[in-house]
Amino acid sequence: MMDFPPFSIPPYSRIVIDGVEMNLIEDGANGKVFEPVDKSRLPEFLSNKDIIALLHHGSMEIVKGRYDPRKLELADRFPYLRDLPEKKQKQIHFRLEWIMRFRGKGAREGNIDDNRMQQILTEIRSEYARDMVLARKNSHAKSKYSYEDGEFNLRLIGASTLRRWYRDYSLSGDDWRSLVDGRGSGEKKSKFTDESRELEGRMLKRYLSSTRPNAAYLFRVMKAMERRINRNRRAKGLTNFIKVCERSTFYNRIEDLPDDMKFIAREGEKLARMRYLIVAGRERGLPLDLVEGDEWKVDLVVLLNKAKVWDCLDKVEQAAFRKASKRVWISVAIDYATNCFLAFRLHERAPSVETALATFIQTNMDKTRFAKAAGCKTPWNMYGGLKDVRVDSAAWYEAEGFAASITDAGARIAYPPAALPPLRGTVERMFGILGSLALQNLSGRTFSNVVKRGDRDPRKEASVDIDALSQIFVRVIVDIHHNTRSTGKLGGLTPREAWNQLSHHKQKIPAPLSGSLIRHVFGVNYTRIIQRAGIKLFGIRYQSLQIQELRRDDTDREVVVRVNIYDLGAITVICGAYAYTVPAVLEGMKGRDYWTWTAVARELDLEDTQNAERTQEQLDDAFLAVDAAGDAARAATNLGSPIPTAKQFAAVDRRITQTLQIVAESKYTQEAREQDFNRSSFLSEVWGLDDEPEPDDLDVPAGDIVKAEAEEAARAARRRSSRNSAKATPESEQGGSTDDDFYNQF
Template sequence: MTHHFRVSELDCLEIAGRQHSLVSLNRTGSIWSRLDDPSVCISLTGDELIRLLAAPDTRLRRSFFSSKSAYRRLRHDHNYLQSVEPEKRSKALWQSTCVQVFLEAEARRETTRTERSIDALRCELERRVNLIEEVDQDLGRKPRAGQVLVRRRFPSARWLLEWVRLAEKGGHSPLVFLRKKSGKVPNKRLAADAEGLLAECVLGYLDRNEPTQEQIVSHVKDRFTDANAARVLIGQPALSVPSASTVRRRIRGLDPFEVMAQRKGIDAARRKFGFFENGIPADYPMQRLEMDEWQIDLVSLLGESGALDCLPPEERARFAVGRRWLYVAVDCATRCILGFRLVSTPNADDAIRMLNLIIQDKTPIAVAAGCESSWGQSGGIGQLFTDQGSAFVAEKFRVAVADLGATYEAPPAGVPKLRARIERLFRTFGQQLAPMLIGRTFSDPVARGDYPSEKWAALTDDELAKVFTLFVVDIYHNTPHSGLMGETPANAWKRLEAEQGVTPPPDANQRRAVLGIPHSRRLGRHGVRVFGINYTCPQLQTALLRGAGGEVDLRIDPEDLTHISVCLGQEWFSAEAVSGAVHGLSFDEWLVLVRVLRERFKEEALLSEHVVREARKKIRAIDAEARQLRRVQPPHLTADMLQQEERRLFLGLRIGPEASSATGAPEHPHNRGRPGPDDLFGDVVEPAGPITPKDGGETAEPDVTSDDEEWTFDD
């Protein structure tokens, strides 16, 4: 499948530190020119761009050259909310919530952009903001009497309008609130009243340059001054210069939809006004997404299959049963499902992992489930619409969405038509998929009757994952959709991708920095060591040379241990594993591999790298399909789990080339003495080399000589 991505002249492609701007784009690929030397151009097909974005030194900064991005860069020095101090980050998100609640009220015509109107609704606006903030603070806690909930004082009408203007100038990113504006432009009283000339002047407000009302007032005064001078010359009386209140009244009298469409574009006008009645419109893939959680209309076995597979349904039903929840994301333009995830209970961590599925090609999951069709629908998120569930209003989820460069919207609760696509999709699951499965719960007790749902529960988590994957990829995506005028979602994606293009996904470093599992490690001569693997990059080496020390924040992608992201200052950099033996391995594969090698070679102090590679091939062949399906199932890794596994299994494990900084002992490459308490296995993995067997086929101990005290495992 050839990818066609939707990029623009406002995007910046950074390759090895050099910035490139888009020159031209068509269905076959794109051409980019270097900013410092426009005569140097590169051409990239969609597939080449995908491979390039996976490289550690490539970044695609969407809308980097736009006025809104430039405005944000003038106000702050941060690229991600992840790098902001918790208190400042919370306040910025709170300010963003205040703006969002006001804009929702304005769109419903409950208030206008005047201080008097806002003061009349101030208590209700404050109540809505506090409700969202309290849901976030209660996330993960069992409600108890006496728990402390932090509330912030709601801003005055004047400051709220100032925040709204800041948000609109900065593209509605919470980052725009991180630093206060140094100067303040005083408000002016505006003017207007003489019909023909006044109407012409007021229409100047409908311009994409977005002139302010003050500029229109000045323009009116200038035009009337010039007109009056001309009228005096021909003996006509001067026109009365319109008053400020008249100018304001005429501007407010303009059609709101037309004003928004002319000043900010038709997409912004549809987003502000249209979707409240007609759902969320979208013109191309990944422009607008809807995401929600749904309790599956099915009672299932709470666990993975395996030992239960050979049991009949009535025996399997004796085990723990219940109803799983499902996170689903759907593309509004094509109705394609961009991912789903089975969870035990709704939570912000699984919602964030759902974001990771949205931006990745899920064809390996489809292959593991035995699908006939591919599942390549993916890309960068434009706007994400959710309800006001606790997982979605959580700070960590909103931070992740903002750092991915997407816009987050949470329309008012209790109005399902605002998320019409996702609500209709859940109804499709209940009407088309549930009847094919045993143990369904039906829509209500009356419809259920005496159907023994719990008794007939038979499907496990991995079976549910396979069933939903087959239904989504092979049935739903290839079934004519009434909302697409009879076109299938898969064909709609192919057509719109070819015609309009798809927003490209985040680069590998951004995806890890935003969605990776947080970790921390001490910086040393070996770089940073995680799970017995040494990682390094030029930025880490420079930091060490300049005397940097202490803990370094990391982000880890458990699906691929080839690279990790390290935070130095306020910037995230990609560090690569020193040993090629772990390239392409997932954490699960590395965990199994280390357990096997420790058990098999517990009597030996050294392992050659070819042993690791051979074991790796065997384990990957066995685990390939199951590993892909686990990406959409409830079990998942957390930072605490990673730390627990590292303390228990990776104690003292080091891999890397001999006599290098990766070993941590470059000054003694061949003469190591007794290891310290953290070096139980010392250098477990060494470069491949000949090992002379003893008589009888046993492996000889390595020839180690040292002035230090020698040791063996018998010690």
Template sequence: MLQRVHELLPLKPPRSRRAVRWHVGESAVLSLFGHSCVRKICDKNGFVFETLSEPKRSIALTFEEFDLVKDGYEFDFDPLGATPGKAAAILKSDEQMIADLPDEERELVKNKLIAVKKFLLLKARGAASHYRQNLAPILLKMQDELFAPKAPPKGGQMGPPTFRLVGPKRFLEWVNAYLEMGPLGLVNQYHLCGWRDDRYSREERPILMDHVYRYLSREAPTIAFLWGEMETKFANLNRGRIEAAGLDLRDYQGIDLARVTKEFKEHMDGRGVALLTCPAIDLLRVEIRRLPPFDVIAARKGEEVAQRFFHPSKGGVQGLIRPMQRVEADDWTTHLHTLVMELLPLWDAISPELREAAPKTRCVFSAAICCTTRVIPAMTLALRTGASNTKQLLRMSVSDKTALARSIGCETPWEYRATMDTFVVDEGSALLNAETELVCTDLGIAFKSPQIDTPQQRPKIERFFQTLDIRSLLRFSGRAFSNPQVRGKYESLARACVTVEELAALIVRFVVDQYHNLPHAGLGGETPRACWLRLTKKRAPTTPPGPSRVRLAFGEPFTVTMQAEGIEIFGNWYRSQKIDELFQRSPQRDYIVKVDGEDLGAISLRVDGGWLTVCGPEIMKGVNVAIWEAALANLRRQDEDLQNLVKPVVHRAIEFAQAGDAETRKRLSILYRPKTREQLEAIRIRMNQTVRHREEVLSPPTGPIDILGGRVFVGTKAPPNGPAQLLPPPEEPMAQIEATTERVRSKVPRAVPANRQPAPEIRLRKPPREWKPKERK
């Protein structure tokens, strides 16, 4: 919401084109880029500043650069920071500014300043001096004039004065401190008060610190327990020293040998026994509080808990303005037991024992979320984790999924796709692997992996999993819950009734139609889809890769042999003009091609200059291997000879396979996976016959074929004299047209009635002679 409100703020006035040349004195102290600096050189070009901390460094800025830097939030300027008086005031007050003081201390300094100013004014008039005997009555008079108590509103006794002046000696110290150090010199040095020496000896302090460090243990001992252990330690030491001195312990019964009093310690010192005093429990608490908090939590609860607790979480990465600028992905084991089987119609009729024996599992749900718009561009569902899930997420993020959503019944388009700027995953092996990083490199995507066990660095995807669990999976029976304590005595396995295919369809329907159209708190009440549509109009996402780059990134390599007809793979021929040139230079040579199992319309051929795109049959565009294999299986059942198939028949077979694939994807939805390398190789081996496509249906000829058949001759090409006949209607069989070829040609008059057009005559043509090369002697 803040980003949307910031857009409504008025525009800032433009800066002046001419920079102001500011003065920086020699006694000034500046803060530039986090470093305290002083001016070293000032000339016509600009300033040269030197840092106060070691090692010394020089920072050169022109007047224009200094004019821009001074308006930044990291810039600070103290014109008197390097003067001796300011340095002495800081050392005395232990503060940099008057505003840093507490309210009571600041009020005290204000009253002192009023009194000192009044004295200096009287001294300037000659009514006061530094002589102490004459200063005492002046201070009494100033007390009554400046700090007299206020009269009560309705009678009664007078209240105490607001401020009481000190004696002449102390007052003159105030005056001298003010003249030397300014108002900061009037601050009381309470920070220097107190006992600074250690009250415990060199033998007592190590024992105390030993018990302090024992607090850093996975057993998590309490402070009271450690203090009891420390008392026992000191009592044993003192008892041993008394025995070593030859004294009888029975004489000291009833005396606490751990908390030794000062009088008893002095008495034992007189007898030559140096006793130790156990520190109080308050000192033990103070020393434990001084331990680094990270070390305390890491030692008592574990390093992972400490990293998660002290990780600075600021709501994710700031400054995201473009859709798909940062995409986070992760795996999550669903809190729902599902049936790994198709739900039979007789499920309600079978016994509970058979239902309980059905295989059940918890699926692994993988998803990717756009951190700018909160849309879900990709998600998969699998029975186990693996690199194929991450690869499928990357492919779905650059593809349109609307057809998949429509097949399930979604009413909202699933069109979110682009080339991501940054793809962020966790440290799991299923997401962080070499194959994923190589695919991201080929697609031009930055691949990052935050620190392990820090979900705060991926807050968007972690929160989406909670939303899915609360809003979608909560309504189904068979929930596994997050831990056994929350689950209690709920029988998750016995209540499982949702299949994996049904769960996949339910998740897609929830995300596409419900999640994308509900107000999102992270977007200020705007829906993810509305945010996507709004930002894509202002800052368009990066264009997704084309089919060739997708094929190179996600395709599988194969070795093929180039033939005169082109390249044959998966039952299709791929040919182009460059392929013919390659064949002429080096025929029957093996090449490496990359095939995209989701689109057999083209392949990529490895040549010396890189990769060459070779197109195949037009009807194979957008057809995947599964559809094509089903179409070939259907064609084999219809015709054994696959060498002369016609295009309409192939179209019908592909349409049949696409209908079956649509039903399969509707049932699998995000469970669908592209074919692996081994599966593609097995399909390639099964396709041992190649399909050739033609445009029209051919029927076997019954006689000579007239190439001019069906034309109307006019002018000099009119038919000769003879009985003219009209053209047969289109619905008459081809046999009637062929019968006209056997009639004898006769002359007919060229002038014919206007309302009657002579029928054309089909002339007989000799069949073309077979061409033979000319023999040379």
């Protein structure tokens, strides 16, 4: 029987269940009682099982500390660290580095008076430089950038400044937002007089006229009026001359006017309604106290030797594993208290921020579906909210994008020196377990099956199937490692027993991110333009009043769209410091993943077509056909599949130029139903299956990187040229226009 541990919900949290904001009024071992904030209905009891199901499906969102009195104003001004400019992110992390090291000093040495502050500042800088030099020296994967010891000096600050940062941070409940520098955010006093600004305002008002005057003409008129006023005052002996703005400033002020205001004033309300009409549509601690992450190049030859299956492979298979060892990476996140794997990925590309985030998103997900897809007999239900995250000093973990996401997830991140057993022992030992004891339970025949042989010359074309190999590792983790007793810190318990025991009896597990929160924190970024019909993505329309208000303010606004590849039911649109959830117009998209939808788009023949009208029945049949084939499900649940990136997203949008429209049965939909759709390698392209493994340049001299990049660019150009010639179509089939073309002429 599966256990359903209770999740803890901290005080002052914002709780939303199925779109209704709730208050937690009773918290018990078997469940919780919630009541709507507006008291529109009676309190409702939800069991631990019910809560887990709601979180899993994204129907429940928990924003930790949202209503903390110490953080209310700050949370409204700066919702997420990830959305601040990179310069601001670096500033926050710099201040946090000083604060946390100063706090550690105080914990070890007691109260620090002013007389010792200069000594303490010097010691902190020395410790920081020592730690960073040691981390770089012992890091298992060197960065392609060169670092000298002198570059690790922590910039010196004043004692009063550090105390002020520390006080503000502590009083705010350890909220990073209290460290945002507010300088420059106030309104600046204008250097122009009230008379000058009034004259400029007149000209701006004249620009908003149905006569549509030219901006250059208005500027000349304004300067002429300035000269006439000053001439009259000079004749009267006055000295209070006026000075209007320069030409570039005047043009900028016109540009800053909202686009819809300018269009309505100059073109009229009728054309404005057509342009902006919205298209309607439908000790060892406790679990998750500390999570350790690492990424490692896998030496498959060494692993198979330790597992005593290397000699069972023939020469062709051994050669395939030797070749694969040069490009296969493993990425994990492990719970320090229980040794449970919270995340795992096997990939063929060099580590990056994308691979790190694709791994850490799993810490907030129930991974049982991944385990079932790999053939596991036990569930993989170890997940929850992050508290403290410890990673090494690799370049991808130090990047601002990763650090900001972990901070937005409500966790603190630490970069300890590498290769020190007290700090990284758990992660290091896990790789040893995967490569020795656990793999001995799998035969050589199992590993023979992951080698693919070509049909012409198998000795030249044999290669390792990364998807099949990742399935083996998942089975090792879920069925073997999680159920193997440990005589070390677990005291004879298995990791699964330790997780269940501690999560039920010692402390509730922090609630995971879900819904729009997990998408916003760990989603993949993509850039799109807001159109009259909303935002088009993968042939799906996303629409809301909020993004249309953004478009009215700036008609050609380009926004950052954040996508959760496991749920395309909604996207997050980023505008400055604000994030908006925008739902899909197409019904039934909630919970649909990227792989399933692109396979459905292929089944419906949506790519390279000017008419995307289909019936609801055709859409349902396509989902059933894709589900029966199983290819999309295998790609979505296989932790060795390529991670979709902005490159794959762009490939989809190049091929699917129209959004799917659900219509009644017609002659066209009947013709579309009868077509043979298996004509292209669309899915291989957008799933990244045909992509060659990226070169691992982490250990390559800087001079060779440019050469490698140039060679890869040349190969990509040849592949594009080959595909274009193979897909050449008559010019008459390549025409067509989007649904915005008519309105954009205005």
